[in-house]
Amino acid sequence: MTTIQASERDEIARDILDGRINAAIEEWDAAKPGAFPAHVAAHVADGLCADGYRKPRTVATIEDLDALPFEAVIRDAEGHALERWGDAEHVQWSTPGCKWFVPATEIALPVTVLYEVQP
Structure with missing residues (x-):
């Protein structure tokens, strides 16, 4: 696991919580059991990629x-x-x-x- 500076980690955490999870929850179709975790993960990944994050x-x-x-x-x-x-x-x-x-x-x-x- 890569170690990152606390401030960088905090910024990533803020980015994740800054509407991305809420947007995923709002779009989630409760009629599709089991889809929620993958749906949230996809929204978070899309947001982080849009912010320029790339896995080393x-x-x-x-x-x-x-x-x-x-x-x-x-x-x-x-x-x-x-x-x-x-x-x-x-x-x-x-x-x-x-x-x-x-x-x-x-x-x-x-x-x-x-x-x-x-x-």
């Missing part, structure tokens, strides 16, 4: 790690943050702010993708 992606292989775009930022299994540099032939990873590079083979897998440049 996990990469488990060196091939997938090398396929990430230039300037992608990851957190490895040991908690190190690294940024991708180089090109398709010369993939390099560096700790932000440092001038030394780490080959993908030395990165502790799996990694969590924290940032990807969007085309």
Whole structure:
């Protein structure tokens, strides 16, 4: 489970309660027993996605790690943050702010993708 700052968690909780659950309850058809929990979950998920939340992606292989775009930022299994540099032939990873590079083979897998440049 990912740890998030209390303020970020509180903001997410406010977003969930800020009308999303009430809207789901109002639209719920009581004639459909068992549909309520999924219905509420769908409304909450729609709202969070509309607010820009995206579940962080996990990469488990060196091939997938090398396929990430230039300037992608990851957190490895040991908690190190690294940024991708180089090109398709010369993939390099560096700790932000440092001038030394780490080959993908030395990165502790799996990694969590924290940032990807969007085309």
